[in-house]
Structures are given as structure tokens and as C-alpha cells.
Amino acid sequence: MIKTLDVETIRKDFPIFKTGIAYLDSANTSQRPRQVTAAMVEYFEKFNSNVHRAAYRIAEEATVRYEATREKVRDLINAASTKEIIYTRGTTEAINLVAYSWGRKHIKHGDLIVLTLLEHHSNIVPWQILAAEKGATIEYVDIDERGELRLDQFQKLLEHSPKLVAFGQVSNALGTINPAQEMVAAAKAAGATVLVDGAQGAPHQGVDVRALGCDFYAFSGHKMLGPTGAGILYGRRELLEAMDPFMSGGDMIKAVRIEGTTYHELPWKFEAGTQAIAEVIGLGAAVDYLSALGMDAVRAHEREITEYAYEALSDVEGLTLYGPPPSRRAGVISFSIEGIHPHDLATIADRDQVCLRAGHHCAMPLMTRLGVAATARASFYVYTQKDEVDRLVGSIKEAQRIFK
Amino acid sequence: MIKTLDVETIRKDFPIFKTGIAYLDSANTSQRPRQVTAAMVEYFEKFNSNVHRAAYRIAEEATVRYEATREKVRDLINAASTKEIIYTRGTTEAINLVAYSWGRKHIKHGDLIVLTLLEHHSNIVPWQILAAEKGATIEYVDIDERGELRLDQFQKLLEHSPKLVAFGQVSNALGTINPAQEMVAAAKAAGATVLVDGAQGAPHQGVDVRALGCDFYAFSGHKMLGPTGAGILYGRRELLEAMDPFMSGGDMIKAVRIEGTTYHELPWKFEAGTQAIAEVIGLGAAVDYLSALGMDAVRAHEREITEYAYEALSDVEGLTLYGPPPSRRAGVISFSIEGIHPHDLATIADRDQVCLRAGHHCAMPLMTRLGVAATARASFYVYTQKDEVDRLVGSIKEAQRIFK
Amino acid sequence: MSTRAGTAADDQFYREYILDHYKNPRNFGRLENPDISHEEDNPLCGDVIGMDFRVKDGVIEDIRFHGRGCAISQASASLLTERLKGLPLEDAKKIGKADVLGELGIDISPARIKCALLSLKVLKVGAYGLAGNDEDEE
């Protein structure tokens, strides 16, 4: 049996809720519990120092805590080894790392890259730049009227033997949960290297990268209760070993000589310069927090809130919901209200301290496909209460009264 | 008249000193005052949200604070515009950004890059990789027996019209203060693009990038009382405008379309994905802190401590000091003790809670030139007291007793 | 902290005339064969506003705007076209941010200021060719 979340207790760990906000923008960035800030402050006040090459105890302590996060993350996503866990600033840097270090080596003129129309800009633009540089082609898998990927089209594209297939596990704009495992299997069978953008996956459900079978998996700490500045690239060891470094400088080297330089082994080969030490330690505390809740319970709670919100919003007149039914989506609901621009809605909601996102959600190709410039979006996490959804509905009605 | 620092009052702002450590490793990473952690925690607890595209007040607040750091940094280094201030993880990422976005465009087969033997690996390896890729040549300016750059040699190299000249304002390994303004002027006159690695400059002295005249200037927040995860690349607007983005993804775009993408203007063109928001805000608080002290006072204090330490260490038998006299160096002293390996010295100092660095200080080519594998290094900052230097001398004597 | 208004009519931000310009935009549509035509988008939300100008003897004889956007950007565009119609281009050049914001007559938060100024940007860039990426106001 899946545990259920005790949301009231959880909320006590988030001091920001004392301000009275209803925070419905967790797909953008999550709130952080005091355990996370406490871990960072403990580093700052007790053993603040640089990691590795430590010659004294506080630096040893910092190194141990800093490296401990790697094992926590490895465990969270069930990677085979901590050598496969690379610290980055977030999903965007992780994908750029792959585009530079793997992409520039392997993508050649005439090669095909398959993306989808659901992608976040961070999983589009690096590939556009790479493709332009190399003379490769990008094809985008379309969506159906429910905002789900056209798997028939995906299969067709695979027949053209793409070099790379990159897609998001969950759409940040529509909440669509893609059949990632199936898609990875098909793409691997077609001979492609596969990157999964897990920015909206890892924070919200249990992830097993080995079961998933992908080559790369990228996600951001700040969307999963961690601080800004720390994220993860998982890569299969074999691929990472064969890749050149992305950034270079201190700490990622074995020996620097005028005649040339040898690189450090994994994972440090990809971590040049002083890293975001406090932030990585904070991310470790965030993973602890989520692990204690249990990712199944996290998912179950989000599903419950999402169903509740979907129902509540469906009842609002003049409201259009985008994307799949609640059973097939994560805790994200995009919608629009007839006659009211999302920005105006967000401004009115904000007066009620309801934090709502309005815009293209860094998914402009998807917006173009949907024929809208922007939507309003509510997204949920472990601390979200039904009461906050009710407040959102109240704000919508208020907006309708003003714009009637 | 230059203000003097009230070090006792300053130390009260650094909770870590309650642990009793003598922290002599500030060139590696500095300690952070409670004002910096407080600014981060305030963000986490009061207006934690993502910046830009804000549709609600807390995100506006976060954006204002996040962007305010840019103006503070602009003011600190006297850049012409905040468009010239790019947030990075630190010096290493800043230099890599230039190597990728400027270097890959402008460095061609047969071009000359001039570095110096004093450089940190972060200002060597990116250029080695670039040179290898492009078929360019690197020449290193040698040092004299005092650890100062051979300016005669530098001038000779400039006669070969290097495309790029990159050097550190201050050596992190020897403390040598280079005549940066003079060197930049000569390099510019020779037609080179000039990058100054300010990692050991900006934290310790007043910097005026316009007076300096360089094209790029890179430094790290964590070495100047700021948190880990946030640093700065300054670049002249004209150059930055002409450069392609480094990383790409969310936030650095104007419009993403399947047919192609247009980029956002400066500085955001170079800031892809969710940035280190809390850390940038923390860096702003660090700049406030330093500005309140006054950079002249900071430099004067470090000079006083350095002179004191230089004297005290000179009196120790069997101790070799590397680098220039105290009047020509920043708050960094590298040394070795006859018969005692630096690592053993650091271990023994650590038992007295004296935090000392031992190693190659990410400057292996310099170590090779000096004919040593490693040195011990003490480095100072605004909070350093003479008493801590005395404790270091005590630890050295203890080590000598053990190893006698 | 809520500033929710009792009725729409006395809303401090979405004032009646703003809503009126939003719902019934003046000079909305396109001109045939305009002398100047220019579009700008607000990269923050994807909203687009375009303007068509007919200019004769240095005077803006006719003007239309098109595009989509929030109440603020639409009302601001509508108000601006009213002001521009019949104005010499020389005078149009003098219109600045303060004028546009003053005309809107409401307190604009930093987040919405780009909405309010989008139409001014179309005017500036389109009608007298200022740099499109000059966003020093930020």
C-alpha cells in the first residue's frame, strides 16, 4: 500500500507558506523546505571550504557531504554507479553538456535528430544549434488533440535511423506523461542514442534509469525541493568515458603540463572549477526529504490534487483545458479563459496571493501548434492543498467578474 | 586616508569562527558572512520563485533582487553597462564561455595565444583544448627568480601578434601582483584580444575594468564572501554582441520556432536555463559587504597581514618562501619546509585547527617551473588576524619537532 | 494583502476605460498599402502587436494596429493610436515611456511594464528605426 502524504505536516517545513501565498508554480521552481536551507547554512557556518584536495578536516567534511549527494542521487534514480552522476547547474546545462561533448563528436552532416513538439526550449535550442553547425536535420514528433505524442509518427521517424532521440519524460506545459520506457526501447532498437529530459520526471515520480534504458537523463535540483544552482546529468558510463570534457580547468584534470593535459576520471572529468558546493549539499537534503516521503506517495498525492483541480476547473464556464485527462498527466494544468488574457488572469490571481504562471512556458513550438500565444498554468507538488486550488478558482471567477 | 578594517567586528559576522579554526585558505574559497546567508535564506523563505517572466509579486521581487546584483557588480568593477555583466558559476565557467563563444569563432590555424606560467589551470586548459582543436599555438611567459613575469619576454611574444592574451591579475599560487594595466595596454597595442583572470584580483582590490582596458574579466563570487555557484564574466559589449551564445535553452531566447530561433539580448543571451538565483542574490549581499568595507581598506589590511606573515615565516629555520616580496604580492604566501612534505605539514596544522592548503594549487606548470611537486600555502582575507599567523608558525614548529 | 475590488467598475488596475479599450480597441485592423508597417513581440509572453501607418507630408494620416495580447498591451496600443492619428511624425518621436504610462493612468508593476510599452516599441522601431533590442529600461 502506498503511503499518503501528511500535507499539513509537510507544509510546516516550508516557512514561505507563512506569507499566505498559494503557490501553484512548482513546475517552474519548487519551494524548499527548511531542511534544505539548514543543510546549506550548516555548511556555511560549520565546514565552509572547498572540496577535494582537502588538507584539513573541515574540507574533508565538506567533501564527504558533497560527494554523499552523488550516492543519494544515484540511489534515487537507480544508476549503476556514482561515476554516472555529473553535477550541473540544472537540466539546461546537462543537455548542453551532452550537445557539446557527445553531440559535436557524433552528429554528422545529414544525420537525423528526433525531438517532439512537447519539448521545453532547453531540449530544443541546443539541438538546433548543433544541427545547424553540423548540417543535421531535426524532426519533431507531433501531438494529437489530447496533447499526447503521435507514437505512430514517432515509429515512422525511427525508420530513418536517427542518431539521437531526445524527449521529455513529462511535458512541463501540458503535463502529458509520455510512455518513456516504450519510446526509449523503440529508439534504442532503431540504433539511436537517447536523452530523456527528466526535469518534470524525477521530482514527481520514482525513476529507474536502468529500467528506462536511456543513455542520458537530465534534471534540475531546484524543481525537486533543492536550491537553485545544482542539477544532474546521468549518463551511461560507457558513453561518458568516451566523451571529451565539456568545460575545463581546475579539478577536472589529472595533470596539466605545457605539453598537454590528462583528464581526471569520471565523474570529475565533467566538473571543472569550483562547483556549487553548498547547493549540491542542499540537493542531498532535498533527496533525503523526498526519499523519506516516498516517490510513490509523492506521485499519488499529485495525482489526487490534479484530479481535484481538473474537476474544479472543468466546472468553470469559458475555461479551456489543454492536454490529456488527469489519469495520464502529471501535476500540471494549462488552461485559458475566454476573453481574458493569461497575464491578466495571473495579475488578478496575484492580488489574492495565488501564484500562477502565464506565458509560453518555454515551449513556444508547442504553443504555436496549439494556436495560442500563452496559457495560464497551475502546477502542484508535495505541499499543495485542495484549498489552494479553491483559491485559484476564486481568482478566476473574480477575473471573469472584472472582464465580464 | 584609507579606512582600516575593524577585524574584530568583522569576525562577528562569520559564525564559522566560533568553531575555533584559523582559516588560512581564502585564496581557495572565502568564508561567508551571515549577511550573505541571510540574503539567501530570505529569498528561500520570503520570495522563493523563478526570475523573469514573472506573473506574480514574489517572482517580481526575486527578479528585482536577482538583477540588482548585476548593478552592484557593474559598480564594483566600473563596467559601462549591466549588459556587460554575465552570471556564471565562477571563473572557470566564465573563461570556458569565452573559449567556446569567442575562441571558436576567432582563433584560427596558426594563431598565437599568449599565457603565462603563473596561470591557474582554469586559464590554461580551455586554451589548450581550443588550440589543439584549431591548430593554434600557445606560448607561456616565463617568470624570474622572484616569481614575477618576465615582461621582456612578454614584449617579445607580442611582436608575433597574438590573437589572444590571457593572464591572471594576481597569481593564486605565489601571490604575485602582475602589472595588469601595463600588460593589457601592450597586448591591445599589439592587436590582441585580452582576457584577465580576476579570480584573485576582484576580491582583494579595487578593480576598474575600463581603466584596465581588457576585453574580458572573469571572477568567482565564492572567493569574495559570496556563496558557491555564482561568478561573473565581464565582457566589452561590442565583443559580447558579436558572440554566439554559449549554452542555450530557456530564457536566453527571444523566440523559438521549428524553423529557427532568435536570441535574447545581452546579458541574458549568455544565461540559459534557470540560473543560480539564490546564489546571485547572495553575491549581491557580498558585494554590499565589501563595498561597505571599502576595497582600499581591504587591500590595506591584507597587505598588513601579508607583511606580518612574511616576516614571521622568514624567521622560521628551514623554511623557503616562494614569490615576490610582500610589497609586490597579494595576501598569499607559498612556502616549503625542509624535510617535511606540505601534506604532512597541513595534517599537523589541522590538528591545531589551522586550515592550510598543500598541493599544486591548480598551477602545475608553475610548480614544474619551480621544481617542486607541491607547496604549502597560507592566504588571507578581511577577517584574518595576526593571531592566526602566529598559530600557523606554532604548527610549523610542532611539525619540525615531530620530523626533527 | 488582497486588493480585490468590490465591483469591477472601481477596480484600481483594470479601470473601466482600460477594459473598454481592451474590448473595443480603437483603430484596430490593417491598412492597405501602408507607408510603414512594423511588428514587435513581447518575448516574455509571446504577445505580438503590429502597426500600419499612412504618412503624408510628415503627418500620420492614418494608423491601424493588430495583434493579440493582454488588456494592458491592447489598451495601451489603442490609446497610443488615438494619440498618433493626425500627429506629425516629428511630434510622435517625442512620445516617451512616461507619456504612455501616464496615459494608461494605473500603477504598472515591473512584470507588466513590457506589456504597457510594447506598442511604443512598435512605434519607435517601426516609424523611426530605433534599435529593436534597446531595453535599457530594465
Place this chain on the structure above:
Amino acid sequence: MSTRAGTAADDQFYREYILDHYKNPRNFGRLENPDISHEEDNPLCGDVIGMDFRVKDGVIEDIRFHGRGCAISQASASLLTERLKGLPLEDAKKIGKADVLGELGIDISPARIKCALLSLKVLKVGAYGLAGNDEDEE
């Protein structure tokens, strides 16, 4: 928190035999025409240790080490060569981290563990070709 010892002789870490092996390393130097010769460095501090082996009928007949390093890496190398001399290669293969650390007989902090194990790495990689970058112990 200081664990400073009253006299050097009873120092808990820099024990007398460690200092002795450091100052008077056993089997220090080079062999002429060794059957195996291999060097490794500790990337964390730049220290280098190399070993020369003379092997006959599967037995390490003679051994020398060279290089520079801290007391821990030097003493550990010196102790290891003493143990290796005369040992069948097959038995040498069985020497593991625990053996080396046990022989040193002091509490090694994580920061110094690479110093203590550098000579073992030379043995492993040089004498029976294990991957040089296998640092799973970290």
C-alpha cells in the same frame, strides 16, 4: 580539539616507525633492466611513486621504489616493498587496501587515504595491469 602530542615519539599519527620509513626508506632507488617498471602519481598533490621489479619464476626477486611524496606515501611504499620482496607474484596480487592500511597501523583520514594507497596502485597497475583509473574506493 588539538591532539598535539607531548613529544614526537608518542605521536598517534606520525609514529616512530612511520617517520623511520620516511627518513630511511627501504628498497629505495632504481633497478637496472627491471622486468617491470611502473609509475603512478597522486593527482591530488602531484606526488609520484614508481617501482622497478625483477621477477624470476613468478617470484619478485628484487624491488626498488623511487619518487617523492609525503611521509604517509613514502612509508607505505617502503613497507610494501619489504613485504613484496621474495613474494610470488600470485601472492602479491592478493594484497589489498586493508593489508596496506593495516600495515601502516594508523588512522588515515579520507584526505590522506590516496597517499597511503599510492604504492599499492603502482603495484596493481604495473605488476598485473589493473585499470589505472579504477578509483571505486572513493
